[in-house]
Amino acid sequence: MAKCISAPFPSFTHRPLALFSRVSISPKYANARRLWKMCSASSSDTLVDNGPVKEVRKSLEVASKKEDEYGDLKSWMHQNGLPPCKVVIKDRPSHDAKHLPIHYVAASEDLQAGDIAFAVPDSLVVTLERVLGNETIAELLTTNKLSELACLALYLMYEKKQGKKSFWYPYIRELDRQRARGQLSVESPLLWSDAELDYLTGSPTKAEVLERAEGIKREYNELDTVWFMAGSLFQQYPYDIPTEAFPFEIFKQAFVAVQSCVVHLQKVSLARRFALVPLGPPLLSYCSNCKAMLAAVNGAVQLVVDRSYSVGDPIVVWCGPQPNSKLLINYGFVDEENSYDRLMVEAALNTEDPQYQDKRLAAQRNGKLSVQAFQVCVGKEREAVLEMLPYLRLGYVSDPSEMQTVLSSQGPICPMSPCMERAVLDQLSDYFRARLACYPTTLSEDEALLSDADLDPKKRVATQLVRLEKKILNACLETTVNFINQLPDHSVSPCPAPFAPTLK
DSSP, X not given: OEESSOOOOOOOOXXXXXXXXXXOOOGGGHHHHHHHHHHOOOOSOOTTOXXXXXXHHHHHHHHHHHHHHHOOHHHHHHHTTOOOOSEEEEEEOOSXXXXXXXXXXXXXXXXXXXXXXXXXXXXXXXXXXXXXXXXXXHHHHHHTTOOHHHHHHHHHHHHHHTGGGSTTHHHHHHHHHHTTBOTTSOBOGGXXXXXXXXXXXXXXXXXXXXXXXXXXXXXXXXXXXXXXXXXHHHHHOTTOOHHHHSOHHHHHHHHHHHHHHEEEOSSSXXXXXXXXXXXXXXXXXXXXXXXXXXXXXXXXXXXXXXXXXXXXXXXXXXXXXXXXXXXXXXXXXXXTTOTTOEEEEEEEOOTTSTTHHHHHHXXXXXXXXXXXXXXXXXXXXXXXXHHHHHHHHHHHOXXXXXXXXXXXXXXXXXXXXXXXXXXXXXXXXXXHHHHHHTSSSOHHHHHHHHTOTTOOHHHHHHHHHHHHHHHHHHXXXXXXXXXXXXXXXXXXXXXXXXXXXXXX
């Protein structure tokens, strides 16, 4: 007798991009539209806009002069209430000569764990409460599942239209400089070309990128909802209907820029939980094994460091328990030491199975669903396989009397013959081999690519990602093959299973 269903596996959820509900534009705003088309002086550039090489070079010269004229971000912050702190802003070269160097926050003095590196006052933090005028409206929008990132991106685009008149001009200029790049100088795959996305062939991350991009498009199509519902935006920009003022590509780049630097604050109201913090990301480097986090404390957002730093060392913060696929999509980097890395394996009971309803009930009794997602965490591949096997065994039960035994038993048990166990393990091993075959390169070829110092940075992070994914899948395959070899007679032929579960 073998276990048929194992204990529940903790589920991991990722909040999808929220969608706006459609709000039609009243005919009385038709004149406003025409007026905007004739009179608007909107700039076509964006938080992370691209352009021809000559224009880019010219923009770099202009940006450098602007910095000399207006001072750096930290100076502006001190002028507007930032108390003395223990950090400075430094820069490192960009891999692309067309782009300005990457700025980053570094220690200005030796620091010890527990020291407060900086405390940014709330007056210098951008939240939905500030964007939408009052907390009631902000909570209404978030409760109705409108995207906080879209609201923040829209606000910054409107502020950028004001140019130097905007209070946030120095901060927006800094976001422009960073161009939605992480500290490795790579943009999110959301801004990659189709050819560059092919670097992710075989990885489920490629589909995630495309799905997220579609979500951003839906957000854009509903932007006018925020404009009408948020009184503060409507009063400040009465003729600038969002979808007419900003082309989709501009919004997409702004959205990704905001995504790369937004901070999720804990123990605050809904209207303040997503914040843009100058001196925060992307100037701070993310690290998966760091425990320091930006926190709301006494009217400020402060950072208490979790380790010692010498003068000039880059300051790092924790990015949360995110797998490398999310780190790449959100921030443009992959962490080789990420202990939170994982892949998903989805198993589903066969709906054509005459005993489907009984099996679904048995699965539910043991904390599983008819379509079950299994998370395979790095370093815990064996545990993940052991979690999957009982579920798969349930799908292979074919005798009605055996199914009744499963349903009536006190524990999750079912009879499993050697040939049936072999069939279960063969299906799982074939599945892992098929996933590995979807990648166009092998692990050894990935290693060779990564040894090239001149490898394109986007291709480098993509290769790092797929290499780590393959390691997880290979560990799962090795575990499954070991189980096959441990069968009493591992040469036994697998039994046919017309209603075996599906894996994807």
